[in-house]
Amino acid sequence: MSTSSFAPPTAGLAHVSVDAAGDVSTTPPSAAHAPVHAARDVPIEVLAEKILAGDRSTLARAITLVESKKPEHQAKARALVQALLPATGKAHRVGITGVPGVGKSTTIDQLGANLTAAGHKVAVLAVDPSSTRTGGSILGDKTRMAKLAVDRNAFIRPSPSSGTLGGVAAKTRETMLLCEAAGFDVILVETVGVGQSETTVAGMVDFFLVLMLPGAGDELQGIKKGVLEIADMIAVNKSDGDNANRARQAASEYRAALNIMAAKSSAWTPPVVLVSGLANQGLEAMWEQVETHRTKLEATGEFAERRRTQQVAWMWSMLEERVMQALRHDGRVAGRLHTLEAGVREGTVSASIAVDEIAGLMGI
C-alpha cells in the first residue's frame, strides 16, 4: 500500500508522528466530546504541548473550548490557536459535499481508511449549521463511519451544532488548525449540499470535491450551477452494480457541463471520476487527482495564494460577525433596533432611514 497514491509524501509535507507519543490509544475516538472544564483550568502552554504531542483527549477538550459560547473560553481558545499557529497549515484540506444520501459519510469512511492504512492521520470535520441535525445524526455519522470511528489514526468531530453558518464555520476552521497541530495531515470536511454551506467550506479547503448521484438529464437540471463553479472535481458515487451505465452517462454530462464553464485556474481542469464509496472502487484514482491538483497548483504558486486569500477572507468574516454581535448588544441602539425593524417590515420606515438612525446612534 505504501507505493499507492494514498501514501503520504516522503518529503515536503511534515508528518508528525503521533504514535510515537504513545498516549493516543488511551482515548477512544468516541470521547471526541470531552467536557470543557478540563481544558478551562489547564494553562495554555500545557494544552499546546499536549496537542503538539498528539494527545487526543486534550485535542478533544481544546475543540470543546473552541466551540464554547462563553467569552472567557473563546478568549482562551483564540490564545491557544495563536500559540499553535506555527504548527498548523501542514495538512491537505479537502472539502466534500453532495446532496443528502449521495454517500458522503460512506465515501469518507472508506477513503479515510485507505489513507490511514497508507500511513496518514485523518481528521474528519463537518460544517452543518442546520438545526435538523442534532445529537441523533452525530451518532448516525459515527455509525456510518464505522471504520474511522475505531481507527487510532482517525479523528471524527461532528459539526458544532448551533449558530450562524459563519459562526459554525469559524469554529470548524479553528478545529482544523488544532487537528493540524496534533499531527493530522489530511483534513476532510463534510458538508451537506444545502444553502451557502458549500461556498463556505470551499473557502476553507485546498480542494473541493462534489459527489453526485448516477443519473442523467433530469438530475443534471437540478444541479446548482454554483456548485460546479466551486468544484475542483466531481465524483459520481454509487457507480457500482446496476448503476454503472447510468453513472458513465452522468459523468459525460457533468464533463460537458464543466466544459462550458470558465476555468478557475489555468493549471487545473476539474475532472469527473466514477467511484463507489461502498465498494471501495475508484477511490485511489480519485485521491491521485487530489494529489495532482496540489502538485500542479504548488508549482504555479496558486496553492499558497489560495490559502492566503482564505485567511484574509476569514479575518473579515470574523470581524463582520464580531461587529454585528457588538451592534446587537450595544446599549445605545438596543432600544431602537426592534422598533426600526418593525417599521421597515411594515413599510412605515425606509430601510435606508433605519440604517441612518442606527449608524447615527453607534456614532459611525
Ligand SMILES: Nc1nc2c(ncn2[C@@H]2O[C@H](COP(=O)(O)OP(=O)(O)OP(=O)(O)O)[C@@H](O)[C@H]2O)c(=O)[nH]1
Ligand atoms: N450502492 C451504493 N450505495 C452507497 C454508496 N455510498 C453510499 N451508499 C448508500 O447510500 C446511503 C447513504 O449514504 P451516506 O454515506 O450516509 O450518505 P451521506 O451523503 O453521508 O448522507 P447525509 O449525511 O444524510 O447527507 C447508505 O445507505 C449507503 O449505504 C455506493 O458507493 N454505492
Ligand SMILES: [Mg+2]
Ligand atoms: Mg453523512
